Amino acid sequence: MCGIVGYIGNKDPVPILLKGLKRLEYRGYDSSGIALLQENNLTHIKKAGKVSDLQLLVDDSSIKGTCGIAHTRWATHGIPNDVNAHPHFDHTGKIALVHNGIFENYETIKKVLVKKDVHFSSTTDTEVIVQLISELYYNNDEKLTFEDAVRAALQEVVGAYGIVALCADEPNKIIAARMGSPLVLGVGEKEYFLASDASPIIEHTRNVIYLDDDEFVIIDKAGYSISNIKSKKIISKSLTKIDLTIEEVEKGEFPHFMLKEIHDQKHSISDTMRGRLNLDNGTTNLGGIINYIPNILSASRIYITACGTSWHAGLIGKHLIEEYARVPVHVEYASEFRYRNAIIDANTIVIAISQSGETADTLAALKIAKEFGAITLGICNVVGSSISRETDAGIFTHAGPEIGVASTKAFTAQVTVLIMIALNIGRKKGVSKDRGKELIRALKTIDQDVAIILKNIKNIKKVAQYTATAENYLYLGRGINFPVALEGALKLKEISYIHAEGYPAAEMKHGPIALIDENLPVVFIAPQDDTFNKVLSNIEEVKARGGIIITVTDNVNNSIKSLSDFVLTLPKTHKYVFPITCSIILQMLAYELAVCRKCEIDQPRNLAKSVTVE
Ligand code: AGP
Numbered sequence: 001m002c003g004i005v006g007y008i009g010n011k012d013p014v015p016i017l018l019k020g021l022k023r024l025e026y027r028g029y030d031s032s033g034i035a036l037l038q039e040n041n042l043t044h045i046k047k048a049g050k051v052s053d054l055q056l057l058v059d060d061s062s063i064k065g066t067c068g069i070a071h072t073r074w075a076t077h078g079i080p081n082d083v084n085a086h087p088h089f090d091h092t093g094k095i096a097l098v099h100n101g102i103f104e105n106y107e108t109i110k111k112v113l114v115k116k117d118v119h120f121s122s123t124t125d126t127e128v129i130v131q132l133i134s135e136l137y138y139n140n141d142e143k144l145t146f147e148d149a150v151r152a153a154l155q156e157v158v159g160a161y162g163i164v165a166l167c168a169d170e171p172n173k174i175i176a177a178r179m180g181s182p183l184v185l186g187v188g189e190k191e192y193f194l195a196s197d198a199s200p201i202i203e204h205t206r207n208v209i210y211l212d213d214d215e216f217v218i219i220d221k222a223g224y225s226i227s228n229i230k231s232k233k234i235i236s237k238s239l240t241k242i243d244l245t246i247e248e249v250e251k252g253e254f255p256h257f258m259l260k261e262i263h264d265q266k267h268s269i270s271d272t273m274r275g276r277l278n279l280d281n282g283t284t285n286l287g288g289i290i291n292y293i294p295n296i297l298s299a300s301r302i303y304i305t306a307c308g309t310s311w312h313a314g315l316i317g318k319h320l321i322e323e324y325a326r327v328p329v330h331v332e333y334a335s336e337f338r339y340r341n342a343i344i345d346a347n348t349i350v351i352a353i354s355q356s357g358e359t360a361d362t363l364a365a366l367k368i369a370k371e372f373g374a375i376t377l378g379i380c381n382v383v384g385s386s387i388s389r390e391t392d393a394g395i396f397t398h399a400g401p402e403i404g405v406a407s408t409k410a411f412t413a414q415v416t417v418l419i420m421i422a423l424n425i426g427r428k429k430g431v432s433k434d435r436g437k438e439l440i441r442a443l444k445t446i447d448q449d450v451a452i453i454l455k456n457i458k459n460i461k462k463v464a465q466y467t468a469t470a471e472n473y474l475y476l477g478r479g480i481n482f483p484v485a486l487e488g489a490l491k492l493k494e495i496s497y498i499h500a501e502g503y504p505a506a507e508m509k510h511g512p513i514a515l516i517d518e519n520l521p522v523v524f525i526a527p528q529d530d531t532f533n534k535v536l537s538n539i540e541e542v543k544a545r546g547g548i549i550i551t552v553t554d555n556v557n558n559s560i561k562s563l564s565d566f567v568l569t570l571p572k573t574h575k576y577v578f579p580i581t582c583s584i585i586l587q588m589l590a591y592e593l594a595v596c597r598k599c600e601i602d603q604p605r606n607l608a609k610s611v612t613v614e
Helices: 013-027 051-059 106-115 126-138 146-156 257-273 287-298 308-325 360-371 386-390 409-428 433-444 446-455 458-467 479-496 505-510 532-543 558-563 578-596
Strands: 003-008 031-038 041-048 067-073 095-103 159-167 174-179 184-187 192-195 207-210 215-220 223-228 301-306 329-333 348-354 375-380 393-396 472-477 499-504 521-526 548-553 566-569
Touching: 003 013, 003 095, 003 159, 003 174, 013 031, 013 051, 013 067, 013 192, 031 051, 031 095, 041 051, 041 095, 067 095, 067 159, 095 126, 106 126, 126 146, 126 159, 146 159, 146 174, 146 215, 174 192, 184 223, 192 215, 257 409, 257 446, 257 578, 287 348, 287 375, 287 393, 287 409, 301 308, 301 360, 308 329, 308 348, 308 409, 308 479, 348 360, 360 375, 360 386, 375 386, 375 409, 393 409, 409 433, 409 578, 433 446, 446 578, 458 548, 458 566, 458 578, 472 479, 472 505, 472 532, 479 499, 479 521, 479 578, 499 505, 505 532, 521 532, 521 578, 532 548, 532 558, 548 558, 548 578
Parallel strands: 301 329, 301 348, 348 375, 375 393, 472 499, 472 521, 521 548, 548 566
Antiparallel strands: 003 067, 003 192, 031 041, 031 067, 095 159, 159 174, 174 215, 184 192, 184 207, 215 223
16 A cells, blocks of 8 residues: 655665566555655656656656655545655655555644645645644754654654655655554665565665664664654664565566466465475474464464455355364454454454555454454464564465465465464364375365466356456355355456455345346356255256356366356365365456456556555
């Protein structure tokens, strides 16, 4: 949700900042901008639209500087236009600032400033802080330094932020601070970088510092210092070496990141399981949460909290944990969980699932759970993310960077981790070694299964071409595959803008059946398990009403063939691995439909990858 980049060093900041913005564009792509400081001269360019639109203007300009800041926006306050694009400036034009987050009390502060005749040019919450800093810096008897003016302003705002600021009257200096929105400091040879994540930094240096909440950074000729925003107490933090590669953050031969990430699943699920499967004992080794296994075994309940796709993974996790481990699991939208009076105590385990590890609602839900004494565990993809640091313990999914806005490989990695947790606890609670081995054997062949799915996409393309003009789509599944239906529908909505709903297959007759006619494609998830014949009956019900039947199954029999308009075949696998293989075929279906409809696949309208605001 908004991407920030900052640079100070001996190189030309422009290409570094623009490339950095491109890497962060997954966080928002409504508008972008750049500001550069050259001695006492602050210049800028900003523009509604993609970073490529900004790039054209920058290429045509002679903008230059010795340090600079840049921003790609996902609009919250104020429409996406040139004026509301970041950086924002104070009324003197001497202070520039980029911001990721929301200042909740901006209206109150704005009223006070307007009374003092401060003129605002944008309708953003961000401009308020830059005008406030200016007021404290230029119109204050106390004669504050720029640093102190920024610190003082930050103490008046309420909300979440990652900010980076420049001042023309104190050149060769960048100031940054973090409260609730991620910020990484890159430490190179006499050059420093600031960014919302490490991807803009990796080709310049591998040494980074993940900033924590309440931290304030000053970078100037003397180097960098990190301190507490309020107390100014110096904080000593060690450098972390990032092992991200450039290939991982570029799409290579693929036309879209989403397609690359779907294909990454040929190895990413195995990456998630690496070193964690124990076939001999039919169990899993989960070093990350090993100290908390006794707590899980004796827990009265488990809450899984997450948003969007990660919430769907949680629903699959509930099914697995209850099946194997026999502990009650409640799956809650983080945005609801944080505001309701859930029953949480020291006997409660709260598992937060998040690809980014930065989702504001999930983070807030986690903090509340901690306050009530719960043990908190995380399932995150991004190492060093806020959620991974806030939890008592956790398991990284190791799916590699996910850049496409629609989550794909992170989802299958989350489900894989949940399978491993369920089996681990289950084995300790009496699930037999043979049952464990059976599941692990199926997990071990997943790379081949995924490769088969991704080789046979002819049928998926046919379905996509046939249904590309559909206005609605229905996804039906039962049991553990109901959340798979929800996830299939979400993928389609996100990238193709076709309205889609996921439903438990048998619930269809309690309402959605009214929608069925010859224009409605209905995806049936029909695994070869004890729900198979029931799903077959549901297919008959749709057939009788003329719907377009698309069946996804690992059990193609004559009934399926005769009832379905299209059959998407999956390799035979364990019933608890099926949700993974089935999700991959549904990801491909959503992708191909979006291609047919010529949609902006990696940057769907209105969305951002990481939702760091409420
Ligand atoms: C997935 O395709 C979505 N873009 C979205 O629902 C996402 O899963 C959600 O915002 C949660 O993100 P997180 O996993 O990073 O917390």
